[in-house]
Structures are given as C-alpha cells and as structure tokens.
Amino acid sequence: MRYDFKQIEEKWQNKWESEKAFEVKIDKSKPKYYALVEFPYPSGAGLHVGHPRSYTAVDIIARKRRMQGYNVLFPMGWDAFGLPTENYAIKHKIHPRIVTKQNIARFTSQLKALGLSFDWSREIDTTDPSYYKWTQWIFLQLYKHGLAYKKEMAVNWCTSCKVVLANEEVVNGSCERCHSEVVRKVKSQWMLKITEYADRLIDDLETVDYIERVKLAEINWIGRSYGAEVDFATSAGDKLRVYTTRPDTLFGSTYMVISPEHPFIEEWKEKLNNYNDIISYREEAAKKSEFERTELAKDKTGVKLDGVSAVNPVTGKEIPIFVSDYVLITYGTGAIMAVPAHDTRDYEFAKKFDLPIVEVVSGGDITNEAYTDIENGTMVNSDFLNGLSVNDAKKKITEYLEEKGLGTPKTNYKLRDWVFSRQRYWGEPVPLVNCDKCGWVPIPESELPLMLPDVESYEPTDTGESPLANMAEWVNTTCPCCGGSAKRETDIMPQWAGSSWYFLRYCDPHNDKELASKEALDYWMPVDWYNGGMEHATLHMLYSRFWSKFLYDINVINYSEPYLKRTSQGMILGEDSEKMSKSRGNVVNPDDIIDEYGSDTLRLYEMFIGDFEKTATWSSQSIKGAKRFLERFAGLSDMLLEKTSPEIEKAFHRTLKKVTGDIEEMKFNTAIAAMMALTNDIYAEGGLDREYLGFFTRMLAPFAPHICEEMWEKLGFEGFVSHAKYPEYIEELTKVSEVDIAVQVNGKLKGVVKMATGSSEEEVYAEAERSGKLAVAEGKTIVKRIYIQDKIINIVVK
C-alpha cells in the first residue's frame, strides 16, 4: 500500500464527519465512558504542539474504549471568554465576539486535522448566551444559598491588565498572564465562599483516582492546619487572640506580634505612646508590593508597641507586643504568640530585637537556631508539661486551655475565598441589580441570560470600574423586587466561571430548559478520565470541584466529585530545551508538521517522545522514526502470506498484551516501541496473513487512525476500523517457548544458554556446563547455586 498521507487523512476525516462516526446518544444497553480533555482557550496564536499531546492520549483511550464496546462520550468546546481576546480586540479595533469567532474557526480546523474522535455535535462555547445563561444561573444559586457575597477588601490588582486577580492567579507577586506588577488595592468585590468547602475538597480526594502530585498540590494549596486559638490578656484591658499550631510551646512565648493591619492598633490609639511610628510603619508595609514583601522575607522589621503589653497566660509574665509585616492579617487572627526558640521566623526577629529566647522543647541547640522538630524532643521549662513528648503536650495544654477558658482548638486554612469580580468587558455579566431600597437583588431566572451588551469602547478603566459602567442605558434598570430604579452590577465573572461546569453541559449541550437534563447527567456523569495540565491543579480543578459539590448539595447532580480519574501530561519544550515562545522563536506549529508528515505521524511521535507525564523536548529529527514506522506498516499489505508463522502469531499476542496494558497506564511510548519491534519481526519473517494484518490494524488504530482505516478498507473488512472490535489476546499464546538464561559465576555474566521455558535447575546447569560457560569455575569449590526460573543461574565458587 502506498502511504499517501495527505489523501488518506483527508478522505477519512471527511468520512468520519459525513457518517457521524463519533456522535453518541444515551444508550443504556452499553456501559458508558466519559473521556475528557481540557477545552482550550482559542487564542490568536492557534494550536500549539502541546495541545495534541494531551488530546491524542485521551483520544487513544476513547478510541480503545469505543472498540471495546463502550458508549464513549468524548467532547470538545471552547473556553472563549478572557483577556487576551479582549486585549487583541482593543488593539485591532475588532469586536471580541468576532475575534473569538475567527479563533474558534482556526482551532476547529486544526483540531479536525488531527483526527481526534470528538463528538462535534456537542461542541460548546462559553461565550454563547445559551451557554452562559447557565453559568449565570449557577451564580444565582450560589448567591441564593449565601455562598456569594460582596466585600470591601484589599485585592490583587494587575497594573497592566487593569483587573482584579484571584490569589491563584498571582505568581511570584506578578500577574500570571502578563507578568506585570500586582499591587494591593481596596475594592468592593464579589466573593465565593470556597472556604466553606475546604474540608470536603481535601477529604474527598481520598475517593478519587488522581495522580499523587495533583492531590498534593491541591492539599498544599488548601493548607489545612490544626492548632488552637489562645487569648492573651493585655494591659489595655481587652484580650488579644492568636492562632497557633504549637500550643505546646506556650511557656516559651516571650513576646507577641500583630499584623500592621490589625484593628487593635486603632482601638489602642489613645494608649499608644508611639502611635505615629506604628502608622508610618503600616504605611511603609502597605507600599511594598507583593514582590518586595517576598524578596525581603529574610529581613525582619517591626515596631514595639509603647504603652500596651500582654501577659503570657501560663507563665503570668508580662511580655511585649510588636507590630511587624511578617504577620499576615489574612491568616489566623492576624496576631501571633512568638516562640523564638521553636520557630525560625520568631527566632530571627528575637535575635534582631534582642528578645529572650526560652527553650521549652529539648533536643536542639537554640544558641544557633530555632528547634522546630515536632517528632523528637521533650518538654522542658514548661511546668506541668515537662517530660512530655510534643504531641502529648499539645493534647494536654489544649485541654488545659479549654478548661480554663483561655483557648479553643481551631483548624485553619491557607485557602481564601474566591475573588469572583473582574472589571473588564469580555465575560459573563453578573446577574444582580443594586436597589437603594432592597439592596442586591438577583434578576429573575426567567430573564436569563443577561446578555452582555454591545459597547462602543471596551477599554479597561484606570478607576477600576468595568467598561460596562459607562453604559447608562444598560446599567440603569428597575428593581425586580420593588420596581424602583436600580443599577446593574457592572463587574463580570472571571474566566474560570465558564470552565467550572462545562463537563456537565456536554452531557446535554442543547438543552434550553436546564443546564442539562437529569437523565443525561445521571447517565454520563461522572467523568471517567480527565487529563489536563498541571497548572490547573490549584485553579480549575479546585473551582470546578467546588461548583460540583455545590450543585450536588442542591440536587442538580448526583456525584459530588466530578472526575473519577485525573492525569496530567508533561510539557513539550522547543528543540533548544526551552519553553516554546514566540520571543525565543522555537515554537513548533502543528500545521507545518501535519503538512510535512501527516497527523498520524504527529500523533505517533508525540506519544513516542517520552514518558507522557514528563517534560519532553521536541526533535525535528526523531519525528522521522514515527513516519518510517507508519510507512513500514503500510508496506505490510504487500507482504501478505497464506499463513502467519507460529512465531509471529505469538509475537502478536505478546505485543497486544503489552499495548493493552500500557495504554491503561499511559505508557504510550513503550506501547509504540512494542509495535515497532513487532513490525521488525514481521519484516524479518517475510510477511503475515490478512487476518493478522487486520489484527495489527485494529491494535494500531487508536494511535494512527487514518492509515488504519485505509488499511482496513484495503484488506476488505467492513465498516470503520474505528468501530471494529478491539482485538483480544490469548494468554497461552503470549508465553514464549524458549528463553535465554543468563549464566553467572559469582554474579558476573559468563554467557547465556537457550532453554525450553520451564526447564529445571539441573537441566540448565547441565547445559551451562556442557556449553563451557562455567569454564572459569573449573577446579574451584562450588559454595552455592542460585537458580531463578527462566531467568538466571548463578554459581558461587571459592
């Protein structure tokens, strides 16, 4: 068979499309399988070679399941709201809607050229009003259940994008997207109470099959810690409450620190002799950007409160209070008890301000550094805790504090509520109005979707208001509650909104009554296998799990975990081993590769490039190997024999066993290697019969579907190979009849002997001796003989 990939790929892509080969309907007679990849953001740059790595991998799984008789849902869509489109639109004076349309068209043709078995009839677009109607609907349910609230707060403000960022979107003090400086800005923002789900978001990870690093990233991000809140009496009369994970070290607390933003500073204004110094310190701290605060982390600064002090509740000693920016107002109570002997930050601070350091856990050397080991060490200088282990002391002191009314056990989280407002144009409008009389009022669900209005100018404003705010006609409305005049919320939702539930919409994408029918959700959900980028572990994964749990709580879906299995692909680097970027000029465009080698080769190469989960470097040389393999496969149709040899027959079953298992473990590289080896064996043998070539075609079809359809047709088999039955191996035929057994003397290899599988130790030894492999051992005493069935025989001599 001649391998004209251009003609073959076009032919089969057209056939799949015209015959709706991959469209699915609910069919309760078959087991369902929901395979999912992250829907892309249709950027102006077009598809990147990183996209096909993830998509091809899941396509292989979807195709295999389909051939195995599952009813497979494998959908695709567009996460199309977002800043880059809006920025492009502003720059080129084209409406974002039009830019989005163009980008989607380009992405669609690129994806179709890859031969992915998506059900395109279920395509969704987050910017389509019939889609975002339901994004808004979910927001309203969150609002009605008290999980959305507006709050005046300091937020992360990107100076370039002119928009608020969620904590998850700030990387090293700069904007995740444009890398510009992020400053703190006080603004009134819509917030979602993701923190209310913190425990479930951690605990339910035990019920799902995610790769470990994804679970860990989520757990670390949520940052649950167990400790206690303790009240310290102050000379001002009120009690200063702190949070600590080390209540056991209470006897070693020699001073306290409050955050510069702590409300007590204002309350104690009259009593503080150095109030002005404290205020100027606070102003200095506020001026520091996130970046500076991180950079200067090592160098502790602070001011001692003059006029107010505290009392350690267990030692009864008077201790000073400092204000320092190493204590964050956003975590715990914004105040800490400092235990310099057993906390590295407190230790540094104490050294700098020459404060007493009292050892309460023995085991370290506190003249050099803080001793923070909680597993070892015994309590000292701690009255009734002396002699206890750290863990026992924690328990005992917590009970003591509760009993005396000095403190209570407390769990804290690093996770913050989700900042849900964005001051831009290209996003879902928040469906609420503000009425002077009634306050915030949701618009009636019957009025959804609240359409994003067309505006003349959608440039972001420096005032921090959304461009929508200038549209008086849109903003001014009537209150759904009292009928009086009211104003619409002009902030929009973040890009993460639409992607937080899209997998539900795929189940029933054209439904205009509900976000998806109960029947469809019950049949298709949950997602069986979801693959996507590591960068979403703390963003999209947490957000969408949160929304799913909420929708479960209000009985919209019947699974509280949306994804049963989550895997993650490694990045593809440029040929220079650097991240692909326009500025480096090392970007590989999939279109060029498909044009030169075809999409089957691209697919195969990306799967062969290395361990799927690890970073891989693109090589324009190595891709040739994938092409050669496909050509050799095509060439098999000219090598048809009457009968396949028994050796090749066995090789087939062995290879299929390997390929089948490797696909499940996403070890595509070794699966392909096995099929290459099989091909080499067939060439060496001179050919194979039609049935076995059909077998090979079905085995290879999930990886290289176009060439396999062509081969399938050429061999005269019926229908699409994509719908053919996946081959099954016969265990008996996977066993080899002869094995090479290594012969070792004192653990050193001396040669191999060919033996029948299952030979006894005596037989192997006799053969080893006969063949002279044990010559070096002659005349020496055999101390020991070790035989591992079908693998090795080792003679230990003296």
Place this chain on the structure above:
RNA sequence: GCGGAUGUGGCGGAAUUGGUAGACGCGCUGGUCUUAGGAACCAGUUCAUUUCGAGUGCAGGUUCAAUUCCUGUCAUCCGCACCA
C-alpha cells in the same frame, strides 16, 4: 525554607515484588539497489581493549546478585512560599 520529582550511550528514552543494563527510535558507520540519494532495504553501533575488564551523578553499605534497597553527598527541574 517547605513540598514534589529527576540524574542511564553522541541524543530521546527502555528495564525497578533486586535477577542478562541500554528495548524502541534518532544519529552515526558499512553494505545492497540506484544516474543520484538527504529514498528504501540489510548489518553494526555503551566505553575501553590484544586479552582480562569497566559501566546507570558521586562516595559508601546490604546481597550470590543493585539502575532497582539503605546511609551520606552533589547537581538540575517544577510547585508553594513570612500561612504562625
């Protein structure tokens, strides 16, 4: 600092309930065919060597046997980062 990895030929990578290190591919070398080949096919390709050997970042250890287990150490990458 905390957390997660990774280190194997010229290159990408195989092989870990300890059992022939280098599968498969790229590149390279030689050959066949060809007007030609940067096409295809066949053979070879860890290093060193006359042989004995040596070899999975480095140094030790356990074992008949270590890429795999243990101790120490170096290097690189990724995530989080003053979270009390």
